[in-house]
Amino acid sequence: MNFIDYYKALGIDKNASADDIKKAYRKLARKLHPDLNPDDKEAQKKFQQINEANEVLSDTEKRAKYDKYGKDWQHGGEYEKARQARSQQSYAGGGGPQFSGNFGEDDFSDFFASMFGGGQGGGGSRSQAKYRGQDFNAELHLPLHNAYKTHQQTLDISGKSIRITIPAGVENGQKIKLKGYGSPGVNGGPAGDLYIAFVIADDPHIKRLGNDLYMTKDLDLYDALLGSEVTIHTIDSIVKVKVKPETHNGSKIKLRAKGFPIYKKDGEFGDLYVTWQIKLPTQLTDAEKELFEQLKALRP
Amino acid sequence: MIDTLACCNYYNIEYSFITSLQQHGLLDITTIQETAFIPAHELQKLEKLIRLHYEMDINLEGIETVSYLLEKVAHLQDEMMHLKNRLRVYGEG
Numbered sequence: 001m002n003f004i005d006y007y008k009a010l011g012i013d014k015n016a017s018a019d020d021i022k023k024a025y026r027k028l029a030r031k032l033h034p035d036l037n038p039d040d041k042e043a044q045k046k047f048q049q050i051n052e053a054n055e056v057l058s059d060t061e062k063r064a065k066y067d068k069y070g071k072d073w074q075h076g077g078e079y080e081k082a083r084q085a086r087s088q089q090s091y092a093g094g095g096g097p098q099f100s101g102n103f104g105e106d107d108f109s110d111f112f113a114s115m116f117g118g119g120q121g122g123g124g125s126r127s128q129a130k131y132r133g134q135d136f137n138a139e140l141h142l143p144l145h146n147a148y149k150t151h152q153q154t155l156d157i158s159g160k161s162i163r164i165t166i167p168a169g170v171e172n173g174q175k176i177k178l179k180g181y182g183s184p185g186v187n188g189g190p191a192g193d194l195y196i197a198f199v200i201a202d203d204p205h206i207k208r209l210g211n212d213l214y215m216t217k218d219l220d221l222y223d224a225l226l227g228s229e230v231t232i233h234t235i236d237s238i239v240k241v242k243v244k245p246e247t248h249n250g251s252k253i254k255l256r257a258k259g260f261p262i263y264k265k266d267g268e269f270g271d272l273y274v275t276w277q278i279k280l281p282t283q284l285t286d287a288e289k290e291l292f293e294q295l296k297a298l299r300p
Numbered sequence: 301m302i303d304t305l306a307c308c309n310y311y312n313i314e315y316s317f318i319t320s321l322q323q324h325g326l327l328d329i330t331t332i333q334e335t336a337f338i339p340a341h342e343l344q345k346l347e348k349l350i351r352l353h354y355e356m357d358i359n360l361e362g363i364e365t366v367s368y369l370l371e372k373v374a375h376l377q378d379e380m381m382h383l384k385n386r387l388r389v390y391g392e393g
Contacts, residue, residue, distance in 0.1 A: 035352060038374075
């Protein structure tokens, strides 16, 4: 746990007035507030730090304690006892304007919790307003074949097990919303939502672009020259495909509706494109070489 | 849908703020028999607008600009994700 220089966090000096603190805080909040920096974890971290700095420096008592014990914050408890002995007056809150919204109530540093006991003592003119809790963002990693079929998964979210249905055809980066699974609301407001972003891993054999799939299939030289029938393993089945005689290396065929399922469109699929990669025979025997020479002679 | 006046009480905001948001095209309000309602799906947006105005001291013109830029950022992020997915097709492996 490290000492946090709240003055430095707000970019003000130790003699700053309450007005200076308020102005510095508002200026930084306009840059770093999570509403203005969605999905920016770095901005959110900085915002929490300036929020914490404001919480302390805009409250006369907390600021006095911080100024006195700052670097020796471990002694804060002794100060607190002495202060309570001096005064029987109840703490009436205080502090400057407290920002709310897309961040948790318990996002104060360990340093803050040690000095001030954690939580928020703030409260501006609108502190009693009810707010939705913070939205949470999470990632769910899936291999490509798991995104192919609608299935259920159980996730552990803040100690609660929830079962979600993952529809076939979800795309990499696509988000789903689980209503009410975010942070609890402030002052009795509704809970936030949980957004789950799917991260679909690349498959070494099949590439996906939208609803279409792309793969490369090795083809024997003779099958390519003379035509044949080969089997292709798609994600969920095996299909037989006719190879036309004189198939060129790198040529492509389309297998209609053998691609990826289309999201939330039951029974509809993209296409599968197969690129032929012709394999030449190696380690030719003398007899084979002779035959190839004969073929060559036929096509001078 | 939620009664606009109930919303004002709940969030401790002035009615004029809501009407200004509507006039600036930042919030949809539905009027039924002369009573203004805020559709439930607009509430999350409204809370964000409240924070921008009351807590960050951003005026309505500023909110309009910020909202436009945030929409643009979201659109660019979607496009970037789409392009990244396309690039994966041409990647190795």
